[in-house]
Amino acid sequence: MSVAAPPPKAAGRGTPPPRTARARKAALGLDGGTWFLLLPALIPILVLSVGPLLYGVSLAFTDAQAGRTEPTEFVGLANLADLRHDTLFWESFRIGLVWAVSVTALQFVLALGLALLLNQNLRFRWFARTLALVPWAMPEVVVGIMWRLVYHQDAGILNETLSRLHLIDDNVGWLTSLSLALPAVIAVGVWAGLPQTTVVLLAGLQNVPYELKEAAALDGAGLWRRFTTVTWPAIKPVVIAITALNFIWNFNSFSLVFVLTQGGPGGETRLPMLFAYEEAFAYGQYGYAAAMGLAMIAVVAVFLTLFLRRRLKEEAG
Template sequence: MAVPSAAVQPRPSILSRSLSSLAESRNALGFGFMLPAAALLLVFLTYPLGLGVWLGFTDARIGRPGIFIGLENYEYLWSDAVFWLSVFNTLLYTISASILKFALGLWLALILNQNLPFKSFFRAIVLLPWVVPTVLSAIAFWWIYDAQFSILSWALQQMGLIDHRINFLGDPTNARASVIAANVWRGIPFVAITLLAGLQTIPQSLYEAATLDGASRWQLFRYVTLPLLTPIIAITMTFSVLFTFTDFQLIYVLTRGGPVNATHLMATLSFQRGISGGQLGEGAAIAVAMIPFLLAAILFSYFGLQRRKWQQGGGD
């Protein structure tokens, strides 16, 4: 690691020394290094966030800057049954998909944590649904859920479990279950692989000690695995909940909110009213209405993480 050329540098003059000390000063240099990222994020993330809140208070349409109308958009949404339906759908979608993703993902992680032949191979292929573009896998699900030629209906009919084709996306209840299933399919790998990473950090000796103390398999899971896995579960599920709550692509491909708005999420309703319908102000108001839910999820997880510091004996 020798840098011999540095040794023969001439003694710097006062001016160049003060210049270089400025360049070496942490704050000036830090500012310079942060500049590209900060500029891009301030212009294309922070500013639009503020603009979105502002648009929610205007009656802007596509091609016409709006004027301030106060809470009118929100008052309208408050009395709009479709909006409340979309809130209900979003909560239903998020909660049921997250629970399923967590349960199945944890199960898969526990399986992959066993000694398996071709372990890394399984780990690799299990991640595939997460790598492939959501829209493209959603199109595959669209075909799987086709009303006439659904392979699922056909297979179930061949097995004699059903006697007529299932209308996967045409019936409100079925459509909700179908989009949740597709979302779970895509979300399991992420949960499984991150939880697997958490599982691999748990020392085997803890299990051995617990087994010597006569712990059953359930007790091993309940009193060793679960407590040590809690922090990573908190992070993983926060991400999972946030991304599920703001999901747009899957619904847009599979149902576009139908049938009779039964699968409209807040994000798709915002797109439909704001972009397709041209009512930018109203669309922005729907998007802004998602923020309290997101903040609640983040705060919930933040306090979950606080507890973990305390659990590990760290300072408050």
């Protein structure tokens, strides 16, 4: 005896009706009209960013060289295999990590202090905020030339000032000393990138609800307690974002260090970007230089993934 199948249940009052694929795309804003409106933004990104990136990645697997009349050939992982044993490149990579981590950390600490100060209701606050943006308005090449004059061993204002204060007896070669060149360049990097970090953190501080800080003050919380319990949790997403971006920007620095030292003395400030530049345009090894860029992308991606995962777990916990 066959039993009739029960009729399908009617959708409940709170159960949404099933959507078709077209309806789901329309809800997500992925219909044809939206894609058409996105084309003016997508085309420049594809042509100016994604296209050159993919071309550079493809070069890493070829033997492309400058001035060759023979066609470029596919060599697979040969460039990456050679890169594994290139001690000079990995030394420059170590210097690049020291530079990027040092500049990023110092920028954050100083910018946070400056942003907290500029967030106070002080007289001439507008003027101080304007002055804080001055280094940001200067091109990196101009910044490098200016600081080369400041650090000049014989005519630099830094040695002149320290000498008049009787802090040094002989002029110091800030950019020619093996032990001082990298710290001197790091100081310039911090100075040049401080304004953008300060502006971002200041914007985050101004979005912290005043009522929360006032309530914490009424509960007897001091300045440090109010910062750790109210201000820091509110600006933590901003801190994560600007720290990650600063690390990428600093690790990929080129023009500032190139103008200051060109990687010297003795390779002590040769960042990986400078090393790749020399390999490509001084020695004509385009394929090998592209492999260096691919290695830098991979390692930085791993570092950033670990950093962001840890930060996001801390935020969620």
